[in-house]
Amino acid sequence: MLSASSRSLSRRCRPWTVTSSCSRKRIVVTSIPTIASHYPHHTSRALSTISFDAAAYFSNSPSSSSSIENNNPAATITTSNNNISIEHQFTRQQAEEQINQWIKNNPLIAPYKAEECLAKLWVTQQEIFDEWAKAESSSSPPPVLITPNTVNLCISAWCYSKKGQIAAERAQRLLNWMENLHASTNTSSSLSLSSSQFASLLPQPNYQSYALAIDAWAQAAVIESSKGSAATTTTKSTTNNTTTNSKAIPDATKAGFNCAKRAEELLMRMQAKHEELQRLSEITNHRDYNYPYNSELQPDTNVFNKVLMAWSHIRGGTKASSIRAMRILDLMQELHHHQSSDAPSWQGIGLSKVQPNLHTYKCVIYAWGHSSHTLEGPDRAEEILRHMLSISKAGNNLGKEVLPDEECFHIVMKSHAELVRRRGKGDISNADRARQVTDLLNWMELLAVRRTKPKIEPTTESYRIALSAWAWSHHIDAPKQVEEILFRMIRACELNRNKLRDIQNGLGSKDSYTLAVTPETKDFNTVINCCSFARGVGVPKDELDDDIKLSQQLALKETYDIAEGVLDALLSFPYAQPDSNTFAGMIRACVNLLPDTDERDVRVIDIFRLAYQTPNTAVKSSVIPERLQVPAGGGCVDANVLRQLRYAIPTNEYIRVREEYEEHRRKNSK
Numbered sequence: 001m002l003s004a005s006s007r008s009l010s011r012r013c014r015p016w017t018v019t020s021s022c023s024r025k026r027i028v029v030t031s032i033p034t035i036a037s038h039y040p041h042h043t044s045r046a047l048s049t050i051s052f053d054a055a056a057y058f059s060n061s062p063s064s065s066s067s068i069e070n071n072n073p074a075a076t077i078t079t080s081n082n083n084i085s086i087e088h089q090f091t092r093q094q095a096e097e098q099i100n101q102w103i104k105n106n107p108l109i110a111p112y113k114a115e116e117c118l119a120k121l122w123v124t125q126q127e128i129f130d131e132w133a134k135a136e137s138s139s140s141p142p143p144v145l146i147t148p149n150t151v152n153l154c155i156s157a158w159c160y161s162k163k164g165q166i167a168a169e170r171a172q173r174l175l176n177w178m179e180n181l182h183a184s185t186n187t188s189s190s191l192s193l194s195s196s197q198f199a200s201l202l203p204q205p206n207y208q209s210y211a212l213a214i215d216a217w218a219q220a221a222v223i224e225s226s227k228g229s230a231a232t233t234t235t236k237s238t239t240n241n242t243t244t245n246s247k248a249i250p251d252a253t254k255a256g257f258n259c260a261k262r263a264e265e266l267l268m269r270m271q272a273k274h275e276e277l278q279r280l281s282e283i284t285n286h287r288d289y290n291y292p293y294n295s296e297l298q299p300d301t302n303v304f305n306k307v308l309m310a311w312s313h314i315r316g317g318t319k320a321s322s323i324r325a326m327r328i329l330d331l332m333q334e335l336h337h338h339q340s341s342d343a344p345s346w347q348g349i350g351l352s353k354v355q356p357n358l359h360t361y362k363c364v365i366y367a368w369g370h371s372s373h374t375l376e377g378p379d380r381a382e383e384i385l386r387h388m389l390s391i392s393k394a395g396n397n398l399g400k401e402v403l404p405d406e407e408c409f410h411i412v413m414k415s416h417a418e419l420v421r422r423r424g425k426g427d428i429s430n431a432d433r434a435r436q437v438t439d440l441l442n443w444m445e446l447l448a449v450r451r452t453k454p455k456i457e458p459t460t461e462s463y464r465i466a467l468s469a470w471a472w473s474h475h476i477d478a479p480k481q482v483e484e485i486l487f488r489m490i491r492a493c494e495l496n497r498n499k500l501r502d503i504q505n506g507l508g509s510k511d512s513y514t515l516a517v518t519p520e521t522k523d524f525n526t527v528i529n530c531c532s533f534a535r536g537v538g539v540p541k542d543e544l545d546d547d548i549k550l551s552q553q554l555a556l557k558e559t560y561d562i563a564e565g566v567l568d569a570l571l572s573f574p575y576a577q578p579d580s581n582t583f584a585g586m587i588r589a590c591v592n593l594l595p596d597t598d599e600r601d602v603r604v605i606d607i608f609r610l611a612y613q614t615p616n617t618a619v620k621s622s623v624i625p626e627r628l629q630v631p632a633g634g635g636c637v638d639a640n641v642l643r644q645l646r647y648a649i650p651t652n653e654y655i656r657v658r659e660e661y662e663e664h665r666r667k668n669s670k
């Protein structure tokens with residue numbers, strides 16, 4: 001009597017029938033190729049190399065039978081010479097269409113059903129080979145049910161499944177199976193005697209096979225590194241009464257690193273196979289057609305970029321992953337130089353398949369810019385950016401310029417700004433990093449004036465990164481720097497609007513018009529907050545005389561004037577309106593930057609009155625609790641503004657001003 005697990009397995013493994021007309025014998029094979037692993041006394045016809053795990057199939061595939069089994073009619077393959085006829089349930093074209101449909105409708109279970117379909121095709125193919133071999137003579141080759149495109153569809157199904165390392169391993173197993181079919185060490189254990197006679201008809205891996213497998217590993221690197229926390233953890237170790245801190249790389253980052261390494265190894269294997277075919281072709285001088293030169297198998301820029309994507313987009317990337325990305329770039333440049341110089345000896349093939357392009361350099365810049373475990377990452381990323389501009393001026397062998405775009409600049413600028421944020425307040429090098437961001441912004445403005453093609457010009461994001469870098473630096477010059485950047489942003493916006501009006505009047509060209517720069521309310525708030533938190537910046541810890549105190553008060557008053565000027569600019573700016581954060585920052589700036597006098601209280605009250613008299617244009621948020629949002633008729637006053645007001649003025653003044661606000665709110669809420 002069968003156990004429960006055996007009965008479940010028998011229900012899953014529905015029999016599939018193949019009928020041969022020459023022997024009229026009924027052959028029954030199971031549809032699940034892993035049945036031999038559960039019952040060792042059963043033998044399988046060389047299906048173990050492409051079989052999938054039974055446990056994974058049972059947990060992911062539906063209990064209903066495949067639509068291929070139910071909907072596709074039987075097809076008949078006949079030959080007039082030996083009068084052999086083999087009936088099978090589905091053809092190759094129908095199977096490929098069904099796999100595409102699975103990928104489109106349900107990519108999670110599509111790879112399991114695609115492998116099941118491939119296993120059935122392989123069983124049928126071997127049966128066809130057996131019947132063809134038994135025939136006395138055959139003038140035509142047997143029909144081929146499995147082509148490289150069929151296997152590539154199964155590999156593609158694993159790529160679309162987004163299952164990380166599991167999908168990449170299964171995709172490479174299918175690739176290895178195709179390679180083993182044509183390996184010189186094949187034995188009867190992997191191929192039957194009749195199948196080995198028709199080995200030339202079996203599927204061989206092509207460019208698409210390797211590219212899909214590499215893509216699967218590249219996706220796995222990103223997916224596996226995103227699991228769990230990719231933040232570094234600091235561990236303390238004590239040796240000889242000396243305590244040292246060391247940063248431990250999380251397991252998720254290590255898993256992503258290993259997947260990217262597998263993608264690179266597969267790329268090297270693809271390149272080695274291409275070089276072997278090229279060497280055999282040169283030895284035989286193109287006379288031996290058993291080894292034709294296969295340029296289609298040669299890795300191109302797209303395949304190299306997939307590996308670079310794996311190394312660059314590992315979450316929590318390390319210096320090692322950035323170095324590996326640089327090695328790939330160096331290899332691409334070397335291959336491009338070699339292929340370009342030796343093109344005449346390649347039978348007229350003069351076009352180099354490996355050519356570093358914008359995406360190539362962008363991946364390497366991204367790898368260095370996001371290497372969170374090294375301080376030299378932003379500098380190395382900027383070096384590559386400057387190298388791109390230098391080679392774009394000098395040109396290259398193909399006459400194609402590799403000019404960086406705005407995203408390349410933004411990656412480098414963000415890496416500098418992020419390093420400033422991580423170092424925090426008090427680091428003397430933060431100002432230098434912020435100045436590097438400003439220099440890159442100036443560079444973009446210069447390129448915009450030169451009107452390069454493709455056009456490079458600063459966007460709102462460019463100015464916003466520079467604002468954040470200076471605000472995070474907490475430097476004594478930060479308020480002045482952010483004010484200058486903001487007003488440069490406003491001037492760029494006004495210049496673009498003027499160009500728009502000229503175009504509408506028929507005086508300008510549409511090519512020069514862009515709305516890439518438009519300041520928003522949060523940009524004004526960044527400057528106001530930078531000023532409000534500038535208290536104590538640059539103040540020495542020792543005793544201060546009266547002259548130093550007076551100079552510091554004047555400096556703080558100057559900082560407050562910057563914040564007040566930004567508020568006035570926002571009130572007069574037609575494309576942005578102040579919100580509650582604007583007025584909360586201004587009240588905080590009064591408290592932090594002005595001396596505690598009656599004049600300061602009057603300023604705070606005036607700002608508060610302006611806050612509840614200013615209409616609120618912000619969209620109501622579904623994330624912030626109702627009690628913290630702006631009430632009806634309250635203008636731009638929320639709980640944060642009331643909290644800052646309570647800390648800024650005396651209690652009796654707060655009660656009086658609060659009553660005025662409540663009366664105004666009741667009148668305007670009706």
